[in-house]
Amino acid sequence: MDSVVGVTIDPFTDRRYIAWLSLVTLAFNYNTWFITARLCFPYHSPGAVPLWLSLDLLADLVYLTDSLVFQPRKQFVKAGDIIKDRVMSKKNYRESERFKLDMVALLPFDLLYLQFGFKSIFRANRLLKADAFFEFSDRLESIMAKAYIWRVIRTIGYLLFMLHLNACLYYVASDYQGIGLTKWVYSGDGSAYLRCYYFAVRSLINIGGLNEPHTVFEISFQMTNFFTGVFVFSSLIGQMRDVIGAATAGQAYFRSNMDNTVAYMVTNRIPSVVQNRVRTWYTYTWDAQGMLDESELLDKMPLVMRTAIAVDINLATFQKIDLFKGCDQQMLVDMLLRLKSIVYLPGDFVVKKGDIGKEMYIIKSGAVQVVGGPDNSIIFVTLKAGCVFGEISLLQSSKDGGNRRTANVKAHGFANLFVLEKKDLFDILVHYPESQKVLARKGRKLMKAKGPAAAKVEEERKKGLALFGPKPPTPKLLRAFGGNINRTLIDKMKV
Numbered sequence: 001m002d003s004v005v006g007v008t009i010d011p012f013t014d015r016r017y018i019a020w021l022s023l024v025t026l027a028f029n030y031n032t033w034f035i036t037a038r039l040c041f042p043y044h045s046p047g048a049v050p051l052w053l054s055l056d057l058l059a060d061l062v063y064l065t066d067s068l069v070f071q072p073r074k075q076f077v078k079a080g081d082i083i084k085d086r087v088m089s090k091k092n093y094r095e096s097e098r099f100k101l102d103m104v105a106l107l108p109f110d111l112l113y114l115q116f117g118f119k120s121i122f123r124a125n126r127l128l129k130a131d132a133f134f135e136f137s138d139r140l141e142s143i144m145a146k147a148y149i150w151r152v153i154r155t156i157g158y159l160l161f162m163l164h165l166n167a168c169l170y171y172v173a174s175d176y177q178g179i180g181l182t183k184w185v186y187s188g189d190g191s192a193y194l195r196c197y198y199f200a201v202r203s204l205i206n207i208g209g210l211n212e213p214h215t216v217f218e219i220s221f222q223m224t225n226f227f228t229g230v231f232v233f234s235s236l237i238g239q240m241r242d243v244i245g246a247a248t249a250g251q252a253y254f255r256s257n258m259d260n261t262v263a264y265m266v267t268n269r270i271p272s273v274v275q276n277r278v279r280t281w282y283t284y285t286w287d288a289q290g291m292l293d294e295s296e297l298l299d300k301m302p303l304v305m306r307t308a309i310a311v312d313i314n315l316a317t318f319q320k321i322d323l324f325k326g327c328d329q330q331m332l333v334d335m336l337l338r339l340k341s342i343v344y345l346p347g348d349f350v351v352k353k354g355d356i357g358k359e360m361y362i363i364k365s366g367a368v369q370v371v372g373g374p375d376n377s378i379i380f381v382t383l384k385a386g387c388v389f390g391e392i393s394l395l396q397s398s399k400d401g402g403n404r405r406t407a408n409v410k411a412h413g414f415a416n417l418f419v420l421e422k423k424d425l426f427d428i429l430v431h432y433p434e435s436q437k438v439l440a441r442k443g444r445k446l447m448k449a450k451g452p453a454a455a456k457v458e459e460e461r462k463k464g465l466a467l468f469g470p471k472p473p474t475p476k477l478l479r480a481f482g483g484n485i486n487r488t489l490i491d492k493m494k495v
């Protein structure tokens with residue numbers, strides 16, 4: 001086992017490392033905001049010096065710990081391999097650009113206080129620790145479910161910092177002109193920082209309404225501020241719009257898709273009942289899946305990742321399906337990769353009796369009903385999440401019309417289904433002859449049940465009677481239908 005000294009850190013996934021980086025980021029931000037503020041504003045009163053000294057020391061301790069304890073233990077990638085060796089991690093850090101910057105950031109120029117007095121400029125090298133902040137930002141983004149929230153916060157932070165720098169400059173400019181000496185400069189009243197920040201907000205965001213600058217210096221300062229506002233500030237605001245735009249791109253895609261479809265239906269004078277159903281379909285699909293086509297999203301990923309996701313989401317459901325019991329596991333995984341998810345609205349027919357079966361379905365959520373009778377008012381069975389249907393006609397050859405649907409199936413409420421196309425199923429089965437035999441056997445069994453027993457069932461259906469007539473179903477029949485039969489319904493329907 002590794003000794004504690006030999007332990008390395010996985011910077012990509014270890015949340016404790018990200019928590020540590022947040023502390024380094026805090027120290028870095030303390031330095032960036034306060035070194036600049038203390039440099040420009042008169043904050044070094046004798047009473048405040050001990051406080052600044054202790055805060056500086058704390059921030060330095062965080063920097064030091066980061067450079068001595070955390071950075072040299074970070075795993076890294078070399079020629080595609082993840083290097084976890086402690087000695088190599090240390091060597092990698094020592095040879096990096098980051099190490100040089102970290103070391104310069106730690107140089108105690110503060111000692112110059114003794115010679116030149118307490119000035120925050122001697123701590124300016126602490127700003128070289130910016131890499132830690134950017135690393136924290138990247139790592140946080142990669143573990144957040146809604147990374148755009150952090151991106152927006154970060155961009156707002158940049159805006160606030162720009163304003164902060166401008167407030168500092170305005171105070172220095174006012175001091176240079178003489179505080180309270182002209183109308184344009186800071187008057188000397190109230191909190192200096194707050195007043196200067198307020199000036200920065202009005203001037204950088206180009207709100208205006210400021211006292212007119214008079215001297216050449218004031219006019220130049222004010223003009224530079226307006227230009228900076230127009231170019232830098234607006235590009236930051238543009239960046240924020242991009243972040244929010246990217247975060248809501250899915251929603252915008254869905255909206256434009258729906259709008260285009262509606263426009264198309266209006267142009268072609270499609271009846272409003274149909275239009276409303278289409279709208280409902282869009283809305284429900286969006287609410288249920290958060291996207292219109294899941295496969296689009298996964299398409300770009302390497303096969304191994306798509307497999308990992310598919311297995312994680314659906315393999316457990318698949319393994320429970322009776323029809324696939326005894327089939328090769330790898331075949332199930334191959335099938336998972338070919339599934340397409342689709343939503344049916346309440347009352348929609350998924351399968352019509354007599355049609356040629358080209359796909360089978362697995363219920364992801366919701367339920368479907370096998371119905372019959374003159375106006376499809378008789379419910380023979382209700383199938384719920386995890387059940388398969390549409391397999392009978394799929395597993396039969398076209399001889400004697402065996403590939404025709406044997407019943408009507410309609411969605412009961414909103415039904416989210418997986419569709420597996422016949423072509424895909426047979427493409428897969430070519431590679432799994434054993435599983436093919438298992439499925440063929442099950443198919444024959446289902447068809448046998450369609451022999452004398454099922455013929456009777458269908459006959460009774462035609463008459464609009466209960467699935468199994470007045471008598472309870474025989475165990476053989478129950479077995480033949482793979483337990484798909486909803487007992488309560490059958491019982492209810494007994495006349």
Ligand SMILES: Nc1nc2c(ncn2[C@@H]2O[C@@H]3COP(=O)(O)O[C@H]3[C@H]2O)c(=O)[nH]1
Binds near residue numbers: 351357380391405406
């Ligand atoms: N014929 C029949 N089909 C059923 C029953 N219960 C569920 N189903 C499913 O309804 C589907 C209709 O299309 P298929 O014939 O392809 O496959 C059928 C079965 O998967 C039943 O009791 N009888």
